[in-house]
Amino acid sequence: MISRKLCLLGAFAVGKTSLMRRFVKGVFDERYITTLGVKIDTKTVELENQTAKLVIWDIEGADPADRENQLISSRMKAYLAGTDGLLLVADGTRPVTIDTARAIYRWFTAEFPSVPAALLLNKSDLVDEWAAGEGCLDGFDGLLQCFTTSALSGENVERTFLYLAEALTKDENRADGDS
Amino acid sequence: MTDSRNPGDRSEAAELARLRALLLGDEKKRLDRLYQRVTEPEPRTGDVAEVLPGAMNRVADDPVAGPQMERPIVQTIRSAIKRDTESFAEALFPVLGPAIRRAVADALRSLVQRINVAMEHSFTAKGLRWRLEAARSGVPFGQVVMRHTMLYAVQEVFLIQAESGLVLASARREDTLLLDKDAFSAMLTAIQAFIQDSFGAAGGEPLRSAELGDRTLWLINGPRAVLACVIIGSPPHEVREQLMDALETLHSQYGDQFSGAPELVAAEPGVNAILQETLLGETVEPAQDSRRSRSRLIWAGAGLALLLVLTWTAWTAWTDNRLEHRLARLFESEPGYVLTRHDMRDGQFHLAGLRDPLARPPAVLIGETGVDSERVSLGFHPYQSLEAEMIERRLRAALGDATNLELEFDGAGLAVRGALTSAQFAMLENLPGLHPVIRSVDLSQARLSAAEAVEQARAQLSAPPSVAFAASAAGDRIEVAGAAPVGWFAAASERSLPVGGWALDFEPLRQSLGSRLSELERGLEDSVVQFSRGLRMTPDSQTRMESLARDLAELQDLAAGLGVEIEIQLEGYADGVGAAEKNLEIAMSRARAVHSALKDRGINPDLLVLAPGHWEGGAADPQQRKVVVQITREPAR
Numbered sequence A: 001m002i003s004r005k006l007c008l009l010g011a012f013a014v015g016k017t018s019l020m021r022r023f024v025k026g027v028f029d030e031r032y033i034t035t036l037g038v039k040i041d042t043k044t045v046e047l048e049n050q051t052a053k054l055v056i057w058d059i060e061g062a063d064p065a066d067r068e069n070q071l072i073s074s075r076m077k078a079y080l081a082g083t084d085g086l087l088l089v090a091d092g093t094r095p096v097t098i099d100t101a102r103a104i105y106r107w108f109t110a111e112f113p114s115v116p117a118a119l120l121l122n123k124s125d126l127v128d129e130w131a132a133g134e135g136c137l138d139g140f141d142g143l144l145q146c147f148t149t150s151a152l153s154g155e156n157v158e159r160t161f162l163y164l165a166e167a168l169t170k171d172e173n174r175a176d177g178d179s
Numbered sequence B: 001m002t003d004s005r006n007p008g009d010r011s012e013a014a015e016l017a018r019l020r021a022l023l024l025g026d027e028k029k030r031l032d033r034l035y036q037r038v039t040e041p042e043p044r045t046g047d048v049a050e051v052l053p054g055a056m057n058r059v060a061d062d063p064v065a066g067p068q069m070e071r072p073i074v075q076t077i078r079s080a081i082k083r084d085t086e087s088f089a090e091a092l093f094p095v096l097g098p099a100i101r102r103a104v105a106d107a108l109r110s111l112v113q114r115i116n117v118a119m120e121h122s123f124t125a126k127g128l129r130w131r132l133e134a135a136r137s138g139v140p141f142g143q144v145v146m147r148h149t150m151l152y153a154v155q156e157v158f159l160i161q162a163e164s165g166l167v168l169a170s171a172r173r174e175d176t177l178l179l180d181k182d183a184f185s186a187m188l189t190a191i192q193a194f195i196q197d198s199f200g201a202a203g204g205e206p207l208r209s210a211e212l213g214d215r216t217l218w219l220i221n222g223p224r225a226v227l228a229c230v231i232i233g234s235p236p237h238e239v240r241e242q243l244m245d246a247l248e249t250l251h252s253q254y255g256d257q258f259s260g261a262p263e264l265v266a267a268e269p270g271v272n273a274i275l276q277e278t279l280l281g282e283t284v285e286p287a288q289d290s291r292r293s294r295s296r297l298i299w300a301g302a303g304l305a306l307l308l309v310l311t312w313t314a315w316t317a318w319t320d321n322r323l324e325h326r327l328a329r330l331f332e333s334e335p336g337y338v339l340t341r342h343d344m345r346d347g348q349f350h351l352a353g354l355r356d357p358l359a360r361p362p363a364v365l366i367g368e369t370g371v372d373s374e375r376v377s378l379g380f381h382p383y384q385s386l387e388a389e390m391i392e393r394r395l396r397a398a399l400g401d402a403t404n405l406e407l408e409f410d411g412a413g414l415a416v417r418g419a420l421t422s423a424q425f426a427m428l429e430n431l432p433g434l435h436p437v438i439r440s441v442d443l444s445q446a447r448l449s450a451a452e453a454v455e456q457a458r459a460q461l462s463a464p465p466s467v468a469f470a471a472s473a474a475g476d477r478i479e480v481a482g483a484a485p486v487g488w489f490a491a492a493s494e495r496s497l498p499v500g501g502w503a504l505d506f507e508p509l510r511q512s513l514g515s516r517l518s519e520l521e522r523g524l525e526d527s528v529v530q531f532s533r534g535l536r537m538t539p540d541s542q543t544r545m546e547s548l549a550r551d552l553a554e555l556q557d558l559a560a561g562l563g564v565e566i567e568i569q570l571e572g573y574a575d576g577v578g579a580a581e582k583n584l585e586i587a588m589s590r591a592r593a594v595h596s597a598l599k600d601r602g603i604n605p606d607l608l609v610l611a612p613g614h615w616e617g618g619a620a621d622p623q624q625r626k627v628v629v630q631i632t633r634e635p636a637r
Helices: A016-025 A074-080 A095-111 A124-129 A157-170 A172-176 B007-024 B026-039 B041-061 B065-083 B085-120 B125-137 B141-149 B181-198 B200-204 B237-257 B262-266 B269-279 B284-333 B362-369 B388-399 B422-434 B450-461 B486-495 B507-524 B539-562 B580-600
Strands: A002-010 A038-046 A051-059 A085-091 A117-122 A145-148 B151-161 B167-172 B209-212 B215-221 B225-234 B337-345 B348-355 B376-382 B406-409 B413-420 B440-442 B446-448 B467-471 B477-482 B503-505 B527-533 B565-572 B608-612 B626-634
Touching: A002 A016, A002 A074, A002 A095, A002 A157, A002 B262, A016 A038, A016 A051, A016 A085, A016 A117, A016 A157, A038 A157, A038 B181, A051 A074, A051 A157, A051 B181, A074 A095, A074 B181, A085 A095, A085 A157, A095 A117, A117 A157, A145 A157, B007 B026, B026 B041, B041 B065, B065 B085, B085 B237, B125 B141, B151 B181, B151 B237, B151 B269, B167 B181, B167 B262, B167 B269, B181 B215, B181 B225, B215 B237, B225 B237, B237 B262, B237 B269, B262 B269, B284 B337, B284 B348, B284 B362, B362 B376, B388 B406, B388 B422, B413 B422, B422 B440, B422 B446, B446 B450, B450 B467, B450 B477, B450 B486, B477 B507, B486 B507, B486 B539, B507 B539, B507 B626, B527 B539, B527 B580, B539 B565, B539 B580, B539 B626, B565 B580, B580 B608, B580 B626
Parallel strands: A002 A051, A002 A085, A085 A117, A117 A145, B348 B376, B413 B440, B413 B446, B477 B503, B565 B608
Antiparallel strands: A038 A051, B151 B167, B151 B225, B209 B215, B215 B225, B337 B348, B406 B413, B467 B477, B527 B626, B565 B626
């Protein structure tokens, strides 16, 4: 069985931890507890051709108020080291979080040019309250896929993780050590 | 030479070129080639590369040029290290580790030496036990002390990709609780990152260990991978060195793969083997316990074996000693043996001394003791024993067939009982003068053998062939039987001397003759000599008179020989015609006539008695003209 590292990154309070809990444990907790540092969990998934163990790093949220060059702290960079895939998470109800995600993505593609990344527009259960509109996905060139998800209802959560898992396990560059 | 010149110049230049070509010829081409070689970088690089190694060697050996060359090289290396410290550190990692550890090991060895010295004078029971263990195992005492103070076990090891925190490979003991090793190693990596980040520039040094209860987590950091070790107890520092060794080996052999896919590293058997080695032999205390119990077992086993061997040896020695003495006693008491030496060597019983050839064979004696004859080594020289039993045995051997003979030797005199041949008699009679010990031989209870005695009796008595001699059924006498002239019988029985110690018993012959006597008596009783008239016998009676006389002669001989008193009564009869007196007279006359006739024929007249018969008168009976013979026995005188 192979194992791959997958990081969740985005602005704080966009639901990264809830998405991970939904995916790994299949539950949702209404309480909000800020993640400091990183939370790590694992899940074994059946992919198209193989079984893989995903080691999911739920990294603390970035502060949208920070300037772009301060958005990614040195600690976040250390957590991201060696990752095989990135799930950028943004809150559809807070457009600023999409901006943060965009900024992170820009930085990420520069630092990890060959690592696949996907965007999750979370809280689809509150889609009526969404402020995000057309053009919100501009500036995500080369992005693998964008999903609307809901940690509360579980919509697209499994699908998103599996999609990225398939993508990163097919990534041949990983074996060459060029991450 | 450029095109800016005028045509006149060009023709002049062409002229010069032609002239040069004419003057220099091939040299020109060579010069061109040299020019090209000097001015173009590629050929020059090739030339320099060709001579550079030789030139460098020469410079290194040159006392002036060498130091001059050193400076720029050192400076270049210094600036390169400053520029790219990481690469150099990574390159030197597999080299520096062992070198440093070797130095540390040397330092530790000297420390162990000091501990050794310090412990030299400790006489605690534990110290002495450890010292004994050191002496037994050949391990320095200090190391034994260290080993006994180590109480730890490396339970689980993870080889973690330094960047991602993914598990490249892992190994664990069977009794280890299952952990989510991926989450564990990822979190560990995150903590590493967190701590390093938290301490900023001062946190450049990575996390090395963490402790929780009796568990210690050791992180051995390499450039591309981290070895995380979960340890129970307090591991000594040298364990970390061993773990570092393992990580260095992993880096040197598989380091290139550490940045790639984890599963490729996990699939390397070599990686897993090295990781496994970091677990084995690390559980010191239990191993020590098992070693100790194994050692105890071994000692107990060895002790038991030794005890068994000692018991067996003692038992064997005791048994052998007993057997040796049994053998010795038997040979010492056995007639015909003189035992001068006996001992037990190399599992063999050795017996030596003298042996009479007539003594019982040694194998028979050994067989009686139950000792394996293969284990007995004999060294006996022949001699002649003067023991009574051996003298008797030797005599019997000399006498030949002497089974029924009884020999009794009292140390000086020999008594012989039983039947002997005349040769044996002769030998025994001559013995006192020849034998070293026998002074006299008593043959009074010995006698000649029956066969020889019979022959001797027959010869001495001049017995006729009709006489039979035979030993009696009881074997105490020789019986004389058969038929013999009564005269021979009388003479022989009269002598009746013992022959060769045998008494002669004539009774059978006497009975035989007695029977003949009785037979004759019966035959002669009432024999009648018939007269025809007067004193004239009838012709038949005259004829019969001869046989009568012969029988009577035999009768009288037998009676005389047997000592039987007999009386032959001749009763005269008459026919009764005439006067009684006349008849009586004639009757007596007839008796006298027979008496006279018998006397003439050799019958002893003393045995003959005349008597008148009794007959009835008054009737003439010619048959009564007769003499009747009556034989009567007198009681023995």
